Amino acid sequence: MKNQVTRMCFICRNTYNKNELLRLVKTSAGEILIDKTGKANGRGAYICKCEKCIEQIKKQKILSKAFKCEFPPAVYKKLCEELIDKQ
Numbered sequence: 001m002k003n004q005v006t007r008m009c010f011i012c013r014n015t016y017n018k019n020e021l022l023r024l025v026k027t028s029a030g031e032i033l034i035d036k037t038g039k040a041n042g043r044g045a046y047i048c049k050c051e052k053c054i055e056q057i058k059k060q061k062i063l064s065k066a067f068k069c070e071f072p073p074a075v076y077k078k079l080c081e082e083l084i085d086k087q
């Protein structure tokens with residue numbers, strides 16, 4: 001039997017298969033990255049690719065709030081590209 005790893009989207013709180021989500025991570029250095037390997041160390045948050053969540057993400061505030069810091073515009077831009085790309 002395949003071991004399904006599920007994670008919760010931090011916006012809609014729905015649970016998805018890990019590979020359907022995008023992981024953001026805040027490293028110990030305070031840097032925010034899009035973690036494509038899913039293995040980076042740090043405080044992570046998962047986002048699903050549904051329209052609703054993408055809409056929420058477009059309001060940058062929700063990300064700054066989630067990570068308790070100013071969300072870097074460069075990462076934000078990349079994130080939007082990633083999400084929209086995979087719809």
Ligand SMILES: [Zn+2]
Pocket residue numbers: 009010011012013014047048049050053
């Ligand atoms: Zn979601």
